[in-house]
Amino acid sequence: MMIWRNIYRGMIMGMTDLIPGVSGGTIAMILGIYNQLITGLNQLFSKEWKKEIGFFLPLLIGILISFLLLSNVMETLLRDYPQPTYFFFIGLIIGLIPYLFQSIQYKKTFTRKHYTLVIVSALVVASTVFFSDNEVNGIVIELGWDEFITLFFSGWLASTAMLLPGVSGSFVLLVLGVYPTVIHGLSVLNFAIISAVGLGILVGLIVTGKVIYLLFKRFKVATYAVMVGLLIGSIVVIYPGFQADMKLAILSVTTFIFGVIGAMLLGKYEYR
Secondary structure (H helix, E strand, O other): OOOOOHHHHHHHHHHHOOOOOHHHHHHHHHHHHHHHHHHHHHHHHOHHHHHHHHHHHHHHHHHHHHHHHHHHHHHHHHHHHHHHHHHHHHHHHHHHHHHHHHHHOHHHHHHHHHOOOOHHHHHHHHHHHHHOOOOOOOOOOOOOHHHHHHHHHHHHHHHHOOOOOOOOOHHHHHHHOOHHHHHHHHHHHOHHHHHHHOOOOHHHHHHHHHHHHHHHHOOOHHHHHHHHHHEEEEEEHHHHOOOOOHHHHHHHHHHHHHHHHHHHHHHHHOOO
């Protein structure tokens, strides 16, 4: 039986998956389908897969609709207003961090080990800035084998993040430096880019889906500690610099504030 209301749920998840810092997993929790999503995903690649088609097909349709409709908007923002756009992303990330701490009740559950995981994860992600070319807006159009492999494994890692509340797939693509390329590929329907990332996402869901499910179930506090560290470290990676232009500065500060407020409202609603 097809659950057609999952189309609009998928559209909401798709919209948020295009925004680094907002997790599709978080939205799935808000919509009340997270447990069914994780359980169904594990069943989808088993002998019981037919039972899950009615749930996942409408959800996938909704996600694809959002990707096709909104990718042009995201590409325009990244091209014409990169600094305010990335400050909005940073605001979202900062606004989500208190929610993650609160949702895991860190005052009761965190030990020295968990704080260490936060620090180490943050340093690992932040250190990647020294190995990047700092061109966060660079777009690859023609794919060679090197670019295809890079996009494939980026999609793989992004699919892993999609399953975790608090970490978005787009955030992973952003940290890896391929987010602008993927957004551009979606907006112009570049089949090579879409297929490379899509294949990575599919393989990632099959191979690592069960692993992430077990980690989240068996080591929930440690997993959240790592997620918080990833988010903190990512701020260093995606920081675009700050141009000394008054209008641009005001716009950047404004988008940053909107990002923080939006993330806090989202986290507050879900925590309830």
